[in-house]
Amino acid sequence: xxxxxxxxxxxxVQRNRNSxxxxxNGLISNNTISxxxxxxxxxxxxxxxxxxxxxxxxAMLYAAEVSLMKLRLRSIGFSDCSGLTSSSSLADTTAKxxxxxxxxxxxxxxxxxxRNALTVQxxxxxxxxxxxxxxxxxxxxxxxxLSGYAIETGGAENNAGSEYYVNQxxxxxxxxxxxxxxxxxxxxYFKSFFNKTPAQLLDSxxxxxxxxxxxxxxxxxxxxxxxxxxxxxDPSSFLRDPAKTATVGVVWVDGKIDDPTNxxxxxxxxxxxxxxxxxxxxxxxxxxNTAKVIFDGNTTIYGSMSIxxxxxxxxxxxxxxxxxxxxxxxxxxxxxxxxxxxxSLVPGMTLHVAAEEKFINSLxxxxxxxxxxxxxxxx
Numbered sequence: 163x164x165x166x167x168x169x170x171x172x173x174x175v176q177r178n179r180n181s182x183x184x185x186x187n188g189l190i191s192n193n194t195i196s197x198x199x200x201x202x203x204x205x206x207x208x209x210x211x212x213x214x215x216x217x218x219x220x221a222m223l224y225a226a227e228v229s230l231m232k233l234r235l236r237s238i239g240f241s242d243c244s245g246l247t248s249s250s251s252l253a254d255t256t257a258k259x260x261x262x263x264x265x266x267x268x269x270x271x272x273x274x275x276x277r278n279a280l281t282v283q284x285x286x287x288x289x290x291x292x293x294x295x296x297x298x299x300x301x302x303x304x305x306x307x308l309s310g311y312a313i314e315t316g317g318a319e320n321n322a323g324s325e326y327y328v329n330q331x332x333x334x335x336x337x338x339x340x341x342x343x344x345x346x347x348x349x350x351y352f353k354s355f356f357n358k359t360p361a362q363l364l365d366s367x368x369x370x371x372x373x374x375x376x377x378x379x380x381x382x383x384x385x386x387x388x389x390x391x392x393x394x395x396d397p398s399s400f401l402r403d404p405a406k407t408a409t410v411g412v413v414w415v416d417g418k419i420d421d422p423t424n425x426x427x428x429x430x431x432x433x434x435x436x437x438x439x440x441x442x443x444x445x446x447x448x449x450x451n452t453a454k455v456i457f458d459g460n461t462t463i464y465g466s467m468s469i470x471x472x473x474x475x476x477x478x479x480x481x482x483x484x485x486x487x488x489x490x491x492x493x494x495x496x497x498x499x500x501x502x503x504x505x506s507l508v509p510g511m512t513l514h515v516a517a518e519e520k521f522i523n524s525l526x527x528x529x530x531x532x533x534x535x536x537x538x539x540x541x
Contacts (some may be wrong), residue, residue: 163208164239164265167221171207171235172269182206192228199266200226200236202252210248218243219402220255233269251368267514276355276472276525277310278503279496279517283351284344284481285317288504290511292321296329296336302404311335312517315345317501324512348499355497356412356454356472357477364414381411386419387427387459394429394467407443407451417459425478427457430464435487439463442470444493450524452494455484470494472525475502486511494521 175182184190193201206225211217223237238252244258256262279296286292298310299329307507316340319325327336349359356363363369363382370380372389378400385393390413393399400406403414416426421462430436442453452471467486475482481501484490485508489512496515504513 163219163221163241164263165236167207167209167223167237167239168235168265168267170209171223171225171237171254174207177472187230188227189225193224193236194226195226195234198234198236200224202213204234207250208248209247212241217246220246220250220259222252222484228268235265235267235269237265237267239265244460274518275423276522278312278314279495280313280515281343281495282313282315282502283316283346283497283499284317285501286313286315286321287481287501288513289322290322290486290506290513291326292504293326293512293514294328295516295518296331297452297516306414309538311338312342314338314343316341323504323506329517351499352474352476352481355472360476363412369414378406379409382414384414384416384419387415387417387429388420390415390427391429391436391439394441395436398534401441402443404443404445404449404451407453410451411451411458412454413441414456415458417461420457425459427459427461428464429462429467432464434464436463436465436467439467440470441468442493444470444521452521452524461485462507463487466491468493470521472496475499483511486513488512490516492516493518494525 182190191204191206193204202224204224205222207223209221211219219239219241220243221237221239221381223235225233225235228234240255240259240262243255243258245258246255248378250258279292279430292311296310312329312335315337323512329335353359364384365382369382369384370377370381371384374380377383383400393401396402415427417427429439441455443449443451450470454472454474455468455469456474456476460483461475462485464487468491471494473492475484475498477499479500481503482498483505485505485507487507488510491514493516495517504511
């Protein structure tokens with residue numbers, strides 16, 4: 163119940179931001195912090211047993227501002243309760259329940275997370291076709307899959323090819339122009355999705371290479387372009403075998419491994435296109451193991467490729483160039499640093515993003531303000 167109250171509050175802030183936050187993104191109703199713990203004067207969320215169909219459980223959540231754009235949540239979960247009402251006070255709930263637990267978690271409001279199907283930091287440019295579906299179909303009670311736009315960009319689009327953007331939840335939110343995105347620091351933009359800067363995520367002591375003993379269980383896997391190309395075509399690899407994709411984590415395709423000078427990523431070749439290149443696993447019957455794939459370097463893809471999960475295009479320059487012979491299909495969501503420069507090696511190149519709820523929920527990055535795992539403190 164304590165965890166459910168935190169998820170409930172995060173979803174409520176995302177859905178009804180103005181009810182909780184002021185113009186400076188501070189809490190409208192704030193608690194003071196004593197010894198690192200938010201007080202209990204202002205109740206921000208209450209969940210009774212009807213939330214889960216069990217009247218013997220309840221939860222109350224309190225929040226305080228730790229610093230600019232950062233909140234500290236204090237959630238108190240109760241069980242073995244009797245005689246509670248929807249307006250029971252903290253003292254009354256404590257008296258009527260036999261057990262309780264407190265969780266404290268910090269939430270960084272600078273996180274964009276996966277609000278949108280496709281987020282392009284600056285300008286969306288493409289000579290091929292672009293198809294984006296934001297399949298926003300909320301499963302009650304919480305959370306909705308996504309609550310943003312099919313595509314959000316920092317600058318006006320320049321697409322020579324065909325475009326097709328759909329937001330199934332709100333047709334008025336197909337596209338959004340957000341100039342603030344393009345002025346963001348690259349590391350901050352990256353952190354808004356991964357909750358870490360690139361240097362923090364690509365920790366050489368933890369971002370293991372395929373030859374390392376614990377590569378399969380490593381949270382971040384650093385691979386070359388050629389290693390990724392081989393793995394995405396191999397049904398028994400860490401990118402496709404369901405037993406291995408269960409812990410696939412983040413796959414960092416580092417262009418500087420194969421191309422130290424330019425850092426370009428080339429998958430396949432003009433004479434030998436890739437065949438059945440896939441990352442992540444979806445058996446179509448409910449088993450979904452998502453991958454988070456970072457392409458660190460301008461990327462040329464010979465053949466079609468599909469990613470079940472989240473794709474991030476990273477570039478040190480003004481944008482990320484994607485050249486394709488075939489279709490790049492992403493079942494989840496995608497984001498690109500700088501401008502997205504899509505070029506067609508042959509007519510028919512397609513960027514296809516299908517942000518359906520089942521993929522987003524499996525990623526665990528939905529709702530913009532995402533719950534950072536591992537920050538619990540029990541009392």
